[in-house]
Amino acid sequence: MKKVVPLILKQANEFVLLNHRHHKPVQGHRFSLGYQVSGKIVGVIICGRPVARKTNFYSCLEVTRLCTDGSKNACSKLYSAAARVAKEMGFIKIQTFILESESGISLKASGWNFVGYSAGGQWKHTDDNTRRKDQPTCRKIKYEKNLNEEKP
Numbered sequence: 001m002k003k004v005v006p007l008i009l010k011q012a013n014e015f016v017l018l019n020h021r022h023h024k025p026v027q028g029h030r031f032s033l034g035y036q037v038s039g040k041i042v043g044v045i046i047c048g049r050p051v052a053r054k055t056n057f058y059s060c061l062e063v064t065r066l067c068t069d070g071s072k073n074a075c076s077k078l079y080s081a082a083a084r085v086a087k088e089m090g091f092i093k094i095q096t097f098i099l100e101s102e103s104g105i106s107l108k109a110s111g112w113n114f115v116g117y118s119a120g121g122q123w124k125h126t127d128d129n130t131r132r133k134d135q136p137t138c139r140k141i142k143y144e145k146n147l148n149e150e151k152p
Contacts, residue, residue, distance in 0.1 A: 004081040005041075007032040012044040012065070020067045022099070030061060035074045035079050035134075043068030045078040047086065052094065061086045063096035075106035083110065089145040094147060097140035107143045115142040 012032035013025035026046055035043040046065040063082060068074040079096075085130040086094045097118060099102055103116070116142040 001039075002035070002037050002051070002077075004077060005036050006036045007034045007041075007044060009046070011041075011114055012046050013043040015041060015044045016046070016065050016067045019069055020065065023065060023067075024062050029064070031085060033078060033085070035068070035071070035077050035081075037071055037074075042071035043074035043078055044078060046083050047082050051097075055095075061089075061091045063092045063094065066096070076109045079106055079110040079112065083112075083145050083147060092146065092148050093144050095142060095144040097142050100139050100141060102141070104141060110142040110145075112145045115144050 009026075009029050009032055012029070012034065014064050015034070016023065026048065029046050029048040032044060032046045034041040044065070044067050045063060047061050048064045050060050051064070055062075059080075066075060066078060068078075083094050090148040093114075094105070094112075096112075097133070098107070100117075104112075108114075
């Protein structure tokens with residue numbers, strides 16, 4: 001039996017810690033979901049506030065982590081489920097950023113739209129120190145899905 005299930009952040013982060021190729025667990029979330037096959041979690045999605053400070057976090061939700069063990073269709077199922085939950089919560093759009101080396105096929109299959117590229121690089125704090133040194137700094141590809149008629 002395959003199904004999407006709710007997770008607490010600790011459960012989702014434990015899966016990310018064990019399985020994600022290039023990211024570590026996150027600090028917080030709005031909600032997390034798991035994809036379960038025969039009672040075993042084979043993928044997780046963590047959704048939270050947008051990382052970019054100027055993005056309206058009342059109307060936009062961001063997928064901050066998606067991680068699977070490679071199970072077939074797990075990514076697409078999780079992206080679709082996260083968009084449905086976000087819509088029910090009243091968000092106007094959901095977005096995510098992936099590495100340039102990733103195809104985005106699961107996002108396309110789930111009805112998400114290519115938006116463009118981020119500049120990449122490292123964010124800096126106001127005291128000119130780099131923010132984090134444990135994640136990729138290459139350009140990212142932005143995808144989003146509009147959830148309601150209203151424009152974000």
